[in-house]
Structures are given as structure tokens and as C-alpha cells.
Amino acid sequence: MQEERKAKASVPTPHIAALPGDIAETVLLPGDPLRAKRIAESFLEEVHSFNEVRNMFGFTGFYRGQRVSVMGTGMGCPSMGIYAHELIHFYGAARLIRIGTAGAMQESIAVRDLVLAEGASTNSNFPALFELPGTFAPLADFELLYRAARIASALNKRVTVGAVLTSDMFYGPAESTAAVEKWSRMGVLAVEMETAALYATAASLGAKALSILTVSDHLLTGETLSAEEREAGFTDMAELALSLATEEMRGGII
């Protein structure tokens, strides 16, 4: 019954007020809706707002002549799961690019660096809820990942590609020194809270996804970014994501 109700739902959805055609095929997804607003104001032309439900702001505009949307997702897997599902299933989003912050877990990574999440280990039960007969490995779309790495290096940004941890806990045992050391020893680069849900949802609905993360703090050294430094990091990340979005849509070859 619940399944049927959801299958019959149409736009606007319970969480997004946009009408059909309001949202571009490529959507940038910061966790913070105010970051979505700042990116729309700073980088996009001919911007229109398509969502204010729950203050989860969403905007569509043009970047270098290509139509792009940007919308907040909130924090954590359930919130990401709702927005990613509705954007893909009801609004036809084909490429979802998360732009978020993360805490570094390797000495080789510094605050302000960019991390491209090739895959996301997780302590969340979210991927298990797809009821697969095994353990799903949440992975980035290879083409988005490869292109993002090439663009980052062409833009001279410090970037590392690899595994991240998607954690359901920001405070508590899952983020303790002991837990961080264990993930670090397995080569995990950084921790955040949404990528596994994004990759699993995109895979389940046939869309492409990538997480681009700015390191906002370092879990081994205790270093954190000031508000101004965070802002600069977001600018780097937004430029990379927008360049990736427009190159993808022009259909360049790998």
C-alpha cells in the first residue's frame, strides 16, 4: 500500500515544490541549503528558485551557457536519500554532484584539500535497505570521477581520489580516536555523512553520482578551517563541480 502510494506520487513531491521542467539534468548538492543559495547567487545567471519547502533551497540557472541546478540536501543518509530519490525519479535528474565538507583521516591530506569520493564505506544501514542478497559497494560514476580528477588537476587544485566513510554519527563512538584509526588504517581518506546514500540511491535509479568534498577539519591533527577559509574552499569546490557539470553536458570524451 505504501509502495503504491509512493509510486503514484507526482510533482510537486512532498519535499520539492518544483514543477516539471524546473530542475536541470545536472544538480549540485551541498548539504547546507544556504550554500546552495550562495552558489546560485555567485556563479549562476538567469537564476530562478524552485524550492523553499523546509527551507531546503533549490535554484536553477546557467553556467557558461549550460543549465544547472543547485539544491541543499540536509545532513545524513535519510535526508540525502529523500532528495536524491525525488530529484531522479520525479524530476529526471541524471547527474548528481554532491559538494560537501569532510574530516580528513590521513596525514597526506590537508585541510582545504579536495577529496573525490571513489567509493563510500559506511556505518549506516541505508544501503542494506535496498534488500540485496549481499553487501552493496557504493561507488561513484567512473566518468564523472575521471573527469573531475582531470579538471581538478588542470585547475591546479590539491585533490586526492579514494575511499571515504559515510557516518551516521557526528559525535560519539563512531567518530572516536579508536574508530578513526581503524578506518585510517584501511586507507579511508575522510569522513562525511551522505555519500553512501547518494551513490546507492543513484545506482538504484540508474543515475550518475559523484561526491566532491572539501576538507574542513583534520581528525588526526585537530586542525580546523576558519569561516573565511571554509568559504574559499567552497568556492574551489563549486568551480570544480560547475566545470564538471558543463563539460559533462557538452559530452566531451574521456
Ligand SMILES: O=P(O)(O)O[C@H]1O[C@H](CO)[C@@H](O)[C@H]1O
Ligand atoms: O558540508 P556538508 O555537505 O553538510 O557535509 C558535512 O557536514 C555535515 C556535518 O557538519 C554533514 O552533512 C557532513 O556530511
Ligand SMILES: O=c1cc[nH]c(=O)[nH]1
Ligand atoms: O561529517 C563530517 C564533516 C566534517 N568533519 C567531520 O568530522 N565529519
